[in-house]
Amino acid sequence: MTHVVCEPCFNCKYTDCVVVCPVECFYEAEQILYIHPDECIDCEACVPECPVEAIFHEDNVPDEWKDYIQLNADMAPQCEVITEKKEPLADS
Numbered sequence: 757m758t759h760v761v762c763e764p765c766f767n768c769k770y771t772d773c774v775v776v777c778p779v780e781c782f783y784e785a786e787q788i789l790y791i792h793p794d795e796c797i798d799c800e801a802c803v804p805e806c807p808v809e810a811i812f813h814e815d816n817v818p819d820e821w822k823d824y825i826q827l828n829a830d831m832a833p834q835c836e837v838i839t840e841k842k843e844p845l846a847d848s
C-alpha cells in the first residue's frame with residue numbers, strides 16, 4: 757500500500773512531509789510533489805505534516821482525486837527525489 761499526493765498540493769508544494777519520510781519516496785515536479793508507490797512503506801509520517809491535507813492513503817483518496825493514484829505512480833519515476841525542506845510556491 758502507498759500514500760498519494762493529491763490536488764491540494766498543486767501550486768502549493770509545502771515540503772514539510774519530505775523531511776519526515778524515512779525512505780525518501782517523495783519526488784518533486786515543477787508544481788507538485790509525488791510519492792513513489794514502490795518506495796512508500798506506508799508509515800504515515802507524512803500525513804500529519806502536510807499543512808494543506810494533500811496526502812491520503814491510496815484506499816482513502818477522495819473520489820474526485822482518484823486519478824492522482826496513477827499520476828503519482830507515473831510521474832514520480834520521472835522526477836527528482838526531494839529530501840530537504842524548501843520554500844513553498846508563492847501561491848501557497
